[in-house]
Amino acid sequence: MPIHEGIHDQDSDTELEINPVYVREARLSVPRHKLADHGMLPDTALQAVRDELVLDGNARLNLATFVTTWMEPQATQLMTECLDKNMIDKDEYPQTAEIEERCVSILADLWHAPSQQTATGCSTTGSSEACMLGGMALLWRWRQRRQQAGLDTTRPNLVMGANVQVCWEKFCRYWSVEPREVPMELGRLHLRGPQAAAACDENTIGVVAIMGSTMDGSYEPVAEISAELDKLAASGGPDIPVHVDAASGGFVAPFLQPALSWDFRVPRVASINASGHKYGLVYPGVGWVVWRDASALPGDLVFNVNYLGGEMPTFALNFSRSGANVAAQYYNFLRLGHEGYRQIQQTCQDVALYLSGKIAEMGPFELLTDGSDLPVFAFRVSDEQPGFTVFDVSERLRARGWLVPAYTFPANLQDVAVLRIVVRNGFTRDLAGLLLSDLQHHVKALRAHPGGHIPLAPTGKRESFAH
Numbered sequence: 001m002p003i004h005e006g007i008h009d010q011d012s013d014t015e016l017e018i019n020p021v022y023v024r025e026a027r028l029s030v031p032r033h034k035l036a037d038h039g040m041l042p043d044t045a046l047q048a049v050r051d052e053l054v055l056d057g058n059a060r061l062n063l064a065t066f067v068t069t070w071m072e073p074q075a076t077q078l079m080t081e082c083l084d085k086n087m088i089d090k091d092e093y094p095q096t097a098e099i100e101e102r103c104v105s106i107l108a109d110l111w112h113a114p115s116q117q118t119a120t121g122c123s124t125t126g127s128s129e130a131c132m133l134g135g136m137a138l139l140w141r142w143r144q145r146r147q148q149a150g151l152d153t154t155r156p157n158l159v160m161g162a163n164v165q166v167c168w169e170k171f172c173r174y175w176s177v178e179p180r181e182v183p184m185e186l187g188r189l190h191l192r193g194p195q196a197a198a199a200c201d202e203n204t205i206g207v208v209a210i211m212g213s214t215m216d217g218s219y220e221p222v223a224e225i226s227a228e229l230d231k232l233a234a235s236g237g238p239d240i241p242v243h244v245d246a247a248s249g250g251f252v253a254p255f256l257q258p259a260l261s262w263d264f265r266v267p268r269v270a271s272i273n274a275s276g277h278k279y280g281l282v283y284p285g286v287g288w289v290v291w292r293d294a295s296a297l298p299g300d301l302v303f304n305v306n307y308l309g310g311e312m313p314t315f316a317l318n319f320s321r322s323g324a325n326v327a328a329q330y331y332n333f334l335r336l337g338h339e340g341y342r343q344i345q346q347t348c349q350d351v352a353l354y355l356s357g358k359i360a361e362m363g364p365f366e367l368l369t370d371g372s373d374l375p376v377f378a379f380r381v382s383d384e385q386p387g388f389t390v391f392d393v394s395e396r397l398r399a400r401g402w403l404v405p406a407y408t409f410p411a412n413l414q415d416v417a418v419l420r421i422v423v424r425n426g427f428t429r430d431l432a433g434l435l436l437s438d439l440q441h442h443v444k445a446l447r448a449h450p451g452g453h454i455p456l457a458p459t460g461k462r463e464s465f466a467h
Helices: 042-053 073-082 094-110 127-148 166-174 193-198 222-234 324-362 390-400 429-448
Strands: 015-018 028-031 120-124 157-161 178-182 204-210 242-245 269-275 287-291 303-305 312-314 365-367 376-381 406-408 417-422
Touching: 015 042, 073 324, 094 120, 094 287, 094 324, 120 127, 120 324, 127 166, 127 204, 127 242, 127 269, 127 287, 157 166, 166 178, 193 222, 204 222, 222 242, 324 365, 324 376, 324 417, 324 429, 376 390, 390 406, 390 417, 390 429
Parallel strands: 157 178, 157 204, 204 242, 242 269
Antiparallel strands: 015 028, 120 287, 269 287, 303 312, 365 376, 376 417, 406 417
């Protein structure tokens, strides 16, 4: 059974009624949760699935997701042509492999690796897998150092802020690493240098710095964190590497904040990951991880296989995936270039700053961030404005199709509930104006009936998906 809910609430024997307009038979019913005895015409199956999918939200109005929801028709065509290519089979599809290598080289250059020739990396299904690979490299390198020194290797820990994406919690659980999460505080919504260094010890495999927190869109100060770790090492403490989780910021900071030192310009940064399917502007299904040089990636994590037709190295958590998204990433690199990416990300940030400024002027809301890092910002209902919550606002906005997540912050700030808006390519100033108009309308209605409205979602299910 699926791990998500929904199917348990239905009778597994219920049938899916097919509109007779679509089929040659007068009536057609098929089981929902098991295979039918016979098939149906392709257009019939297509329409049956489409009829259900109309209930999904409008991707253009989804301000919760960081994931790309629009690409050019040419990119979509290219992806369709590449869907059948197995990215892992580099012997059968050598040019797809060459394109992957070019993308890694482009990113190594974009992130100021000391040398494009010595930097190493690969594509993944997304940043979650890329984070897992980066974490594994940290763990293996720490274990090797400890084993060579004859020291215990049974208690590794990873230092990070409590605002990390859930994939880091998964990594720690799956690989038996102690997660040392530094709690958030009002005025400090992410990890800072002194707190990171204070949490480290000889068993710390690395520190994770987030370039673009999913909680509020802010950048963690990678250079500051690294400087504090330099002081720790200079005073006789452990020498700890940094992994930068730039899931979103890796495709934003180089274009909007080019002078900011967060990447391989910081000597302590060993590896960086990013999501091609977020601000890399590719449809879901591609991430990237790049290591400073080959020494940062332990050789025993890389496997060589020959049963696909030729000897080839592989480092991944899955083995078969389409090359379509990698081809689409390279398409974007060719299509946009540095200036094209800069213009798109700048437009997103301009809209984010416009929106956050207008919301701040609206009255009942207080900004926690304004979109000056990522084009993402978070805001909450001011303490002086009782009578409704961010969850009420989020639910009412859904009436017009707007998906604006409401959620509480993690450890130490669980009583702070916020709304967050992610501005992506295609969310225009005009759409922002429509959102502001709807937001003002609902705030006016909620103020007119404080505490008197009925929640649209039952208690316990009012928090939106935040990532």
